[in-house]
Amino acid sequence: MSTAPDPTRRNDAVRRAILTAAIDQVGEVGYAKLTIERIAKSAGVGKQTIYRWWPSKGALFFDAFLDLAGDGEAAALPDTGDLAADLKLVLGATVDELNDDRLDQAMRALNTEIVLDPALAADYATRLDNPMRELKKARLRSAQQAGQIGEDVDLEVAIDLIWGPILNRWLQRTAPLTREYAEQVVETALRGLLPRER
Amino acid sequence: MSTAPDPTRRNDAVRRAILTAAIDQVGEVGYAKLTIERIAKSAGVGKQTIYRWWPSKGALFFDAFLDLAGDGEAAALPDTGDLAADLKLVLGATVDELNDDRLDQAMRALNTEIVLDPALAADYATRLDNPMRELKKARLRSAQQAGQIGEDVDLEVAIDLIWGPILNRWLQRTAPLTREYAEQVVETALRGLLPRER
Amino acid sequence: MSTAPDPTRRNDAVRRAILTAAIDQVGEVGYAKLTIERIAKSAGVGKQTIYRWWPSKGALFFDAFLDLAGDGEAAALPDTGDLAADLKLVLGATVDELNDDRLDQAMRALNTEIVLDPALAADYATRLDNPMRELKKARLRSAQQAGQIGEDVDLEVAIDLIWGPILNRWLQRTAPLTREYAEQVVETALRGLLPRER
Amino acid sequence: MSTAPDPTRRNDAVRRAILTAAIDQVGEVGYAKLTIERIAKSAGVGKQTIYRWWPSKGALFFDAFLDLAGDGEAAALPDTGDLAADLKLVLGATVDELNDDRLDQAMRALNTEIVLDPALAADYATRLDNPMRELKKARLRSAQQAGQIGEDVDLEVAIDLIWGPILNRWLQRTAPLTREYAEQVVETALRGLLPRER
DNA sequence: ACTTAAGCGAGACGGTACGTCTCGTCTTGTT
DNA sequence: AACAAGACGAGACGTACCGTCTCGCTTAAGT
Numbered sequence: 008m009s010t011a012p013d014p015t016r017r018n019d020a021v022r023r024a025i026l027t028a029a030i031d032q033v034g035e036v037g038y039a040k041l042t043i044e045r046i047a048k049s050a051g052v053g054k055q056t057i058y059r060w061w062p063s064k065g066a067l068f069f070d071a072f073l074d075l076a077g078d079g080e081a082a083a084l085p086d087t088g089d090l091a092a093d094l095k096l097v098l099g100a101t102v103d104e105l106n107d108d109r110l111d112q113a114m115r116a117l118n119t120e121i122v123l124d125p126a127l128a129a130d131y132a133t134r135l136d137n138p139m140r141e142l143k144k145a146r147l148r149s150a151q152q153a154g155q156i157g158e159d160v161d162l163e164v165a166i167d168l169i170w171g172p173i174l175n176r177w178l179q180r181t182a183p184l185t186r187e188y189a190e191q192v193v194e195t196a197l198r199g200l201l202p203r204e205r
Numbered sequence: 206m207s208t209a210p211d212p213t214r215r216n217d218a219v220r221r222a223i224l225t226a227a228i229d230q231v232g233e234v235g236y237a238k239l240t241i242e243r244i245a246k247s248a249g250v251g252k253q254t255i256y257r258w259w260p261s262k263g264a265l266f267f268d269a270f271l272d273l274a275g276d277g278e279a280a281a282l283p284d285t286g287d288l289a290a291d292l293k294l295v296l297g298a299t300v301d302e303l304n305d306d307r308l309d310q311a312m313r314a315l316n317t318e319i320v321l322d323p324a325l326a327a328d329y330a331t332r333l334d335n336p337m338r339e340l341k342k343a344r345l346r347s348a349q350q351a352g353q354i355g356e357d358v359d360l361e362v363a364i365d366l367i368w369g370p371i372l373n374r375w376l377q378r379t380a381p382l383t384r385e386y387a388e389q390v391v392e393t394a395l396r397g398l399l400p401r402e403r
Numbered sequence: 404m405s406t407a408p409d410p411t412r413r414n415d416a417v418r419r420a421i422l423t424a425a426i427d428q429v430g431e432v433g434y435a436k437l438t439i440e441r442i443a444k445s446a447g448v449g450k451q452t453i454y455r456w457w458p459s460k461g462a463l464f465f466d467a468f469l470d471l472a473g474d475g476e477a478a479a480l481p482d483t484g485d486l487a488a489d490l491k492l493v494l495g496a497t498v499d500e501l502n503d504d505r506l507d508q509a510m511r512a513l514n515t516e517i518v519l520d521p522a523l524a525a526d527y528a529t530r531l532d533n534p535m536r537e538l539k540k541a542r543l544r545s546a547q548q549a550g551q552i553g554e555d556v557d558l559e560v561a562i563d564l565i566w567g568p569i570l571n572r573w574l575q576r577t578a579p580l581t582r583e584y585a586e587q588v589v590e591t592a593l594r595g596l597l598p599r600e601r
Numbered sequence: 602m603s604t605a606p607d608p609t610r611r612n613d614a615v616r617r618a619i620l621t622a623a624i625d626q627v628g629e630v631g632y633a634k635l636t637i638e639r640i641a642k643s644a645g646v647g648k649q650t651i652y653r654w655w656p657s658k659g660a661l662f663f664d665a666f667l668d669l670a671g672d673g674e675a676a677a678l679p680d681t682g683d684l685a686a687d688l689k690l691v692l693g694a695t696v697d698e699l700n701d702d703r704l705d706q707a708m709r710a711l712n713t714e715i716v717l718d719p720a721l722a723a724d725y726a727t728r729l730d731n732p733m734r735e736l737k738k739a740r741l742r743s744a745q746q747a748g749q750i751g752e753d754v755d756l757e758v759a760i761d762l763i764w765g766p767i768l769n770r771w772l773q774r775t776a777p778l779t780r781e782y783a784e785q786v787v788e789t790a791l792r793g794l795l796p797r798e799r
Numbered sequence: 800a801c802t803t804a805a806g807c808g809a810g811a812c813g814g815t816a817c818g819t820c821t822c823g824t825c826t827t828g829t830t
Numbered sequence: 831a832a833c834a835a836g837a838c839g840a841g842a843c844g845t846a847c848c849g850t851c852t853c854g855c856t857t858a859a860g861t
Contacts, residue, residue, distance in 0.1 A: 059833090198355075595792045
């Protein structure tokens with residue numbers, strides 16, 4: 008019978024050293040060449056200590072990512088009443104994050120795991136994506152109530168329409184990801200592609 | 206100097222066997238567990254034969270994917286004059302493809318490599334994405350000339366607005382990818398999020 | 404720097420399994436076809452465990468040979484006072500050993516490595532040949548003191564004269580190696596080739 | 602049915618280039634690292650050309666060795682009437698050959714093959730060793746008839762007694778192989794180890 | 800002189816083993 | 831009991847050669 012480790016005895020300094028080492032090493036060698044052994048060495052930790060607490064490189068990295076990104080996460084999207092301005096602000100910040108090398112590396116790594124591993128994808132959805140989606144939806148619902156978004160618009164679709172293009176351009180490197188592009192996306196999404204009726 | 210192999214001496218039957226084996230085995234064990242050795246065994250081929258012609262698993266898989274997907278690639282997007290209907294048709298087909306298990310597996314694998322390897326991403330852009338983008342842009346330009354898309358709309362942004370949400374939902378498995386969703390995206394993208402003026 | 408493994412952590416059961424497997428497999432397929440992989444498989448051991456402790460097949464085999472031969476090694480040559488009889492006894496035993504298939508295979512293999520690799524030859528000299536030579540020299544010196552060997556005879560040459568022919572016939576398979584031949588060698592070496600003075 | 606190659610069509614320049622390359626490369630990298638591919642490259646020859654005419658590296662090398670050594674081979678051993686002097690002359694020359702780096706390398710390589718491969722050993726016996734043995738025996742027989750060797754001495758044993766020690770010391774590198782040593786061996790073998798009767 | 804059937808250089812091919820790397824498990828002290 | 835250290839069985843990595851197999855090209859007979 009496998010005796011599960013007792014979390015109360017866990018040494019938190021060790022845990023943090025491992026998470027930090029994971030992020031550090033991803034920056035140095037990239038996710039593909041990141042090995043458990045390398046993380047252990049860099050953290051000054053035995054391999055077993057890693058295997059005791061995480062089932063896989065992906066799971067470890069996911070925690071490391073949360074540790075990195077989750078801290079500064081805003082509790083809510085700004086709501087000044089000007090939807091377009093608020094979205095441009097938020098997406099501009101997102102663009103900046105994605106252009107930051109450390110975060111770019113880490114998020115690409117995370118994405119790799121999520122794309123191939125449905126279990127991690129579910130975990131990701133629960134712990135990161137859904138909460139974020141709720142914040143986004145809250146802001147859009149507020150706009151909808153203020154009459155700035157059509158009543159018949161599905162907010163899920165609205166979110167995808169605004170954030171999807173940015174994430175896509177980032178992932179596929181179709182073209183450089185700039186704040187200008189983000190603003191164009193916001194404007195076009197809000198207004199639609201059709202010619203303006205007069 | 207490393208003498209590159211002479212392509213004229215290449216045995217094409219062997220090449221096709223390798224590409225086929227690569228796709229087969231990705232379906233059986235997934236991309237993460239796909240090894241060159243396994244592909245070689247499955248193709249009845251020596252490992253060196255693979256290493257002679259491809260520099261990495263990613264590069265091999267990219268060729269295999271092109272072999273799989275590229276053949277049936279349409280030469281142009283339909284243009285019946287009804288932009289919404291045409292887009293729904295095309296995106297519906299895309300949705301079906303992404304729900305086909307073999308293609309889903311292969312495209313996810315490809316995506317993994319592209320996300321982490323800028324060189325492959327560039328290759329992907331040149332050989333697959335850009336040509337497809339041109340076809341899409343051509344259809345949208347035709348619509349623009351017909352007055353169905355605003356003259357001030359940037360067609361690059363338009364493409365991202367239509368295709369981005371679908372690809373994103375597929376990659377991140379936010380929710381099941383259905384034809385209905387695709388239709389909603391088309392309609393919302395065309396019409397915009399703003400309430401209709403009256 | 405390459406950190407040498409810590410010998411105190413070594414698992415001795417594993418070490419013995421490897422040495423045994425090496426001897427076994429040499430008997431089955433011969434030294435030329437003996438591979439590290441085969442030894443590992445036969446010993447139920449990972450390849451790395453072999454490479455961790457031995458730098459080459461030759462070095463491993465050398466240890467395996469010592470393990471095989473060294474155990475029964477006599478501490479001293481018999482000294483009954485009758486030099487010829489003692490030598491015939493010892494050489495007869497040597498002949499039997501060389502005609503034993505397992506030892507024959509192993510010693511030929513060892514010889515192969517020694518002939519081509521001076522480093523191993525030096526190791527062989529230190530750990531096997533020199534100790535044996537000392538025993539031989541001790542016996543001959545005793546005979547010399549007893550007046551059974553000329554005082555001006557160089558004992559190194561004497562050893563070569565007695566053992567050289569036997570080893571040579573064995574190595575080169577000039578003719579079958581028999582006890583009779585060994586006895587003839589002893590007698591002729593002692594008496595010399597010249598006709599007897601009267 | 603495998604059509605054996607027609608020796609009359611053989612290109613002798615190619616044959617010689619291969620043999621030369623074999624000797625050259627053994628000198629450069631040693632026999633263990635000598636590969637057919639390397640010989641082929643060095644000789645400017647296709648691999649198939651080698652495989653067409655020789656069944657193995659050993660067989661090829663054997664021919665190469667004959668080509669190298671066989672040419673200058675004396676037809677008979679000197680017979681001045683002074684057996685000791687003649688033997689010292691011959692063995693001195695042998696010692697010099699064994700101390701020549703090129704020949705040393707080549708003969709060690711040959712020896713390696715012979716020790717492990719009985720078929721090659723037989724070939725070696727037929728084509729090199731037996732003829733040489735006959736020459737040696739002829740010289741000793743002549744000495745025996747001249748009363749310089751006891752009538753009851755087995756000449757095969759005599760040959761082993763004289764040449765065995767030298768070959769052994771060379772193969773096992775027990776100690777440096779010098780002309781002085783050869784002379785000592787000759788004298789001791791002729792006179793025997795027993796003290797001189799008076 | 801003209802076919803034609805080798806020999807030949809070149810090197811792709813299916814394999815096997817190399818020696819290295821990392822995996823995830825297990826064992827041995829240390830704290 | 832968690833931990834650092836690291837040996838261990840397992841097996842993939844990418845490389846080097848094996849011996850076989852075309853592929854064109856010379857190059858000598860034999861008609």
